[in-house]
Amino acid sequence: MTVDLFEAQPSLDSEPQAIDVDANVAAGDLGRGMMFGEYESMVAIYKIVPTFVPKPTGWGTFESNKDLHFFLCDFHEMDLDLPNVNKFTACLAELHRKSTSPNGKWGFHIMTYNGTLPQLNDWTDTWEEYFTSNFKHFLEMEQEVQGPATEELAELSRAMLEKVIPRLLRPMETGGRHIEPSLIQ
Template identity: 30%
Template sequence: MVAHVGITSLSSSIACMSRPRRFSFIKPKPLAMATMHDDPIREWVLSEGKATQITRISSIGGGCINLSNRYDTDAGSFFVKTNRSIGPSMFEGEALGLDAMYKTGSIRVPKPFKVGVLPTGGSYIIMEFIEFGSSRGNQSALGRKLAEMHKAGKSEKGFGFYVDNTIGSTPQINTWTSDWIQFYGEHRLGYQLKLARKQYGDSTIYERGQRLMKNMGPLFEDVLIEPCLLHGDLWSGNISSDKNGEPVILDPACYFSDYYMLATEQPRNLA
């Protein structure tokens, strides 16, 4: 059985606490009736996408945040995610993360092409369509490719990222910070603790977390900490392989952080 990169926002599946649902596909109006003006996705595909015709648009199953479609054309296939209620900032963060990982020339990721606004509200992202294999592939190869990405993806700006992004639908703050302990304390643990306190109204976890943050320093004494590029949301649902068995990662929440945090990455959706 062949899976596809069109499994939308796989990072949202845990947040949904259910198996990814299949979206019903509403048959679109005939392509001849869609104008370039009212369909920016079609406009891009038939111009910058180098296609002369779209032969099929098919819905692909996904999570609970975005809708996804595969656009088959005479110039190849494209993967498109749309959200009818959220502006382009979420997809811009995803595209910048994919682009940063893609430029390391290490592990395979879907190449992002275009982020834009839908005329009826919401936003979209167009990216490379990758046909998945039947498994997550060779895990040793995955580890080596990730190590190559972390080695190649460096930042002179410190710890953080070019924009804030999201884990599922939870905001992730990426303000550039020169000190890693400060970055992780304020923008990762601290921010999640605030969300948890706001959501549940229990200050116990928050207070314990504050004590942890104040005492993290000694754990990293005499340790060289350099910012390297992380996927940021690397759980099993965001790992696959292409049809040749090469590892593929997708749906990132990228930032530059200490490589010691690779095993735990970002604490997910406490709120």
């Protein structure tokens, strides 16, 4: 949704100016968390690579409906063309290169969401621990919706957690190697 807002305090010698913003709206506690998470993560990304995302304007709760929450950011006209892959990946690499963790750990200070799915952002010491924790969290959410895992899925999940993830990620942080925690989207 695109809305026109007016500056709250225009200068005394000018008329209020319209500002085009993109507005996202969601209801309930889930919606509140989603809007707050989107705002906080967008602010974090914008501070590091401002050309990568629209400028976040704010988030909050409607005065007229305390169960309805919003997130606002600058509006950018978009087309249906695919973005330039080289430019996109360069911005993504810059984000990972320039961002630093405030406490030297993997995680984020608040819950964020992938659509309506909460992402577990608890602080962890290693990339393997963070990735494993999130993978387990998504498996648990899947079981809440779909019911208990089939024997085949349970076996594959166990193999992923006990073999695949450790074999892929642990070598990156052993033998003196270290992955510097950075902002991931």
